[in-house]
Amino acid sequence: MGNHRAGKRERSRGTVTPAVPRSTVGYTGGGKRRATKPGHAGKRSGGAPGLASVPTAVGAAALLLAAGGAVTLGGKDSSPIDFSQASARAAGSDISAALANRQQAVSRDSRRQALADAADAELQDAADAQMVERDARVQKLAMSAQSWSDELAKNLWTAPLKPGTYRLTARFGQFGLWASSHTGLDFAAPHGSPIYAIAAGEVTETGYAGAYGNRTIVTLEDGTELWFCHQSSVGVSVGERVVPGQQIGTVGNTGRSTGPHLHLEVRPGAGDPVDPFSALLVHGVTP
Ligand SMILES: [Zn+2]
Known part of the structure; x- marks a missing residue:
C-alpha cells in the first residue's frame, strides 16, 4: 500500500516539475533493472539510489537519445517516466500481493475444497438417509393406499338388479300403500329376475316376514342391514358370506305387494331405515 501512495505522489509531483525529480531518482534503485522499455530504462539508469544528480540523469538520457531512444526531458516526459516507475513498483508490489493473495487463495481453496468435500459427504449421507426414509414412506404409502383400496373395494356396492331391467316405482318416504x-x-322387475347382493356381508336372516314377504337380511361389516323383500325365492342361508354382485334370490310379489318388485331397505346399525337411493349413491351406485 505504501508503494501505491508513493506512486501517486510521485506522479502528481512529476507533472509540475520540469526536470527528473530527485525523489523519482531515489525510486530507481528498485525499479530500473526490471524495467523493460529501453527508453525509460535508460533514464532510470542515470543514478544510484538517493545520489543521482540531474546532470547524470540527463547525460544518460542523452546517450540513449543518441542510441535512438525516444526519451525527451521535461515536464511532459517526466510524468510518463514517473508513472512507469511507479507502475513498475506498483506492478512489483501488485505481483507480490497477487502472489500472496494467490497463496492465500490456494490455501483458501484447499480449505474450501476440504470443507466442500466434507459438506458433500455429509450431504450425500443425508441424501442417502433421506432416500431410505423416503423409500420407507413411499412403501408405507403404497401399503396404506392398497389397504385403502381394499377398504374401498370392500365398501363398493353394486345395484341389486341388473341395470336396465327394472324401474324405480316407489321412493323412500313416500306415502301410499303403507301405514x-x-x-x-x-x-319393479319381471318375476324371477335375479337379485344380487349389494355389498359384502353376511346373511343374518332369511324367511317370510309378514308384509315384507320373503326377506333376506344381509348384515355388512359396519353393522348396516340390507333388507331384500317380496322375493319369490331365497338363494342363500343364514351365516353365509356374500360378495357384491352375488345372486341371493329372485324378484317376487310375496307379502304386501301389488306386483313383482324388490323392496330394498338400508338400516345402519340395524336401526331405523335410511333412504336406499342416497345410500346407493354414497357407495357409487346410481340406482
Ligand atoms: Zn317397497
Missing part, C-alpha cells in the same frame, strides 16, 4: 311413509326403495 306410515315408505321405508325403502322399490325396484
Whole structure:
C-alpha cells in the first residue's frame, strides 16, 4: 500500500516539475533493472539510489537519445517516466500481493475444497438417509393406499338388479300403500329376475316376514342391514358370506305387494331405515 501512495505522489509531483525529480531518482534503485522499455530504462539508469544528480540523469538520457531512444526531458516526459516507475513498483508490489493473495487463495481453496468435500459427504449421507426414509414412506404409502383400496373395494356396492331391467316405482318416504311413509326403495322387475347382493356381508336372516314377504337380511361389516323383500325365492342361508354382485334370490310379489318388485331397505346399525337411493349413491351406485 505504501508503494501505491508513493506512486501517486510521485506522479502528481512529476507533472509540475520540469526536470527528473530527485525523489523519482531515489525510486530507481528498485525499479530500473526490471524495467523493460529501453527508453525509460535508460533514464532510470542515470543514478544510484538517493545520489543521482540531474546532470547524470540527463547525460544518460542523452546517450540513449543518441542510441535512438525516444526519451525527451521535461515536464511532459517526466510524468510518463514517473508513472512507469511507479507502475513498475506498483506492478512489483501488485505481483507480490497477487502472489500472496494467490497463496492465500490456494490455501483458501484447499480449505474450501476440504470443507466442500466434507459438506458433500455429509450431504450425500443425508441424501442417502433421506432416500431410505423416503423409500420407507413411499412403501408405507403404497401399503396404506392398497389397504385403502381394499377398504374401498370392500365398501363398493353394486345395484341389486341388473341395470336396465327394472324401474324405480316407489321412493323412500313416500306415502301410499303403507301405514306410515315408505321405508325403502322399490325396484319393479319381471318375476324371477335375479337379485344380487349389494355389498359384502353376511346373511343374518332369511324367511317370510309378514308384509315384507320373503326377506333376506344381509348384515355388512359396519353393522348396516340390507333388507331384500317380496322375493319369490331365497338363494342363500343364514351365516353365509356374500360378495357384491352375488345372486341371493329372485324378484317376487310375496307379502304386501301389488306386483313383482324388490323392496330394498338400508338400516345402519340395524336401526331405523335410511333412504336406499342416497345410500346407493354414497357407495357409487346410481340406482
Ligand atoms: Zn317397497
